[in-house]
Amino acid sequence: MTRSPYLWVAPSVDEALAAGRPVVALESTIISHGMPHPHNVETALRVEADILEAGAVPATVAVLDGMLRIGIGHDDIERLGSDRTVVKVSRRDLGVAIAGRLPGGTTVAATMIGAAMAGIEVFATGGIGGVHRGAAETFDISADLQELARTNVAVVCAGVKSILDIGRTLEYLETQGVPVIGYRTSEMPAFYAAASGFPVAHRLDSAADIAAVLEVRREMGLVGGVVIANPIPSEHAMDPDVMERAIAGALDDAAAHGVIGKDTTPYLLGRMAELTGADSLTANIALVRSNARLAAGIAAAG
Ligand code: PSU
Ligand code: MN
Numbered sequence: 476m477t478r479s480p481y482l483w484v485a486p487s488v489d490e491a492l493a494a495g496r497p498v499v500a501l502e503s504t505i506i507s508h509g510m511p512h513p514h515n516v517e518t519a520l521r522v523e524a525d526i527l528e529a530g531a532v533p534a535t536v537a538v539l540d541g542m543l544r545i546g547i548g549h550d551d552i553e554r555l556g557s558d559r560t561v562v563k564v565s566r567r568d569l570g571v572a573i574a575g576r577l578p579g580g581t582t583v584a585a586t587m588i589g590a591a592m593a594g595i596e597v598f599a600t601g602g603i604g605g606v607h608r609g610a611a612e613t614f615d616i617s618a619d620l621q622e623l624a625r626t627n628v629a630v631v632c633a634g635v636k637s638i639l640d641i642g643r644t645l646e647y648l649e650t651q652g653v654p655v656i657g658y659r660t661s662e663m664p665a666f667y668a669a670a671s672g673f674p675v676a677h678r679l680d681s682a683a684d685i686a687a688v689l690e691v692r693r694e695m696g697l698v699g700g701v702v703i704a705n706p707i708p709s710e711h712a713m714d715p716d717v718m719e720r721a722i723a724g725a726l727d728d729a730a731a732h733g734v735i736g737k738d739t740t741p742y743l744l745g746r747m748a749e750l751t752g753a754d755s756l757t758a759n760i761a762l763v764r765s766n767a768r769l770a771a772g773i774a775a776a777g
Pocket of ligand 2: 617737
């Protein structure tokens, strides 16, 4: 298969794919816009190490030097985490960022595009984007959801943050034909909390069972991604009342500052981190690592 001249795949990733060994894609907006420095960089490196320890090859995706890069180096991760000029790159931004040689952290949507182009089927992150609260007025629905409808990558996440409208996010995914599989749960996890009260369509209890679903979908040529919703490990879950208060505060502040468009999610994440402090950061790191290990297990079972 000839690859796009704008796609660069690290040799470690290329070799693993060619040999049929497990590979897990990772996004980089979480590094550039999702967590404060230096925790963002430390976490990204820790998660790569977790994937290697679990027997898979990590492939962190980003836009650098006019290329969509699959499997960036440690220096690149440090740069994405510390350079404030790094842009957030979703599907719509890819062409502009690559042609303009802008450094970019890729969202779930843009990372799925890169993973699919390279031939990677499993991707781990913290939380996916979704339907924002108040979307009936603002139309603010993450491009991640449309990407899940059209691109064949399985995304392991801890559900969606309750800064979003979890019920409407699930309705949107249902309409788009995207299966949401709860890993050892029948409820959609809410990122910092293991449960949201919203049921998921499917529950599976092993990485092998999930890999079997991915194989059926691949063999049938079904178009689109899969959400694998993995609840935060219970010892790191946070008090829902504390989180609800912080979310209400963050949403009020966003409205007061007139934050719209692509700035909304990073703004809300930043305010949530300020309002909830170290506990939410610890929880965030724990759930990303847990998702990475599950993703490696699914990739290895595939
Ligand atoms: N949720 C998080 N952390 C994140 C993001 C979402 O808890 O870092 C990032 C992901 O990269 C996701 C993006 O793809 O935000 C969604 O942004 P938007 O809502 O603008 O599509
Ligand atoms: Mn948006």
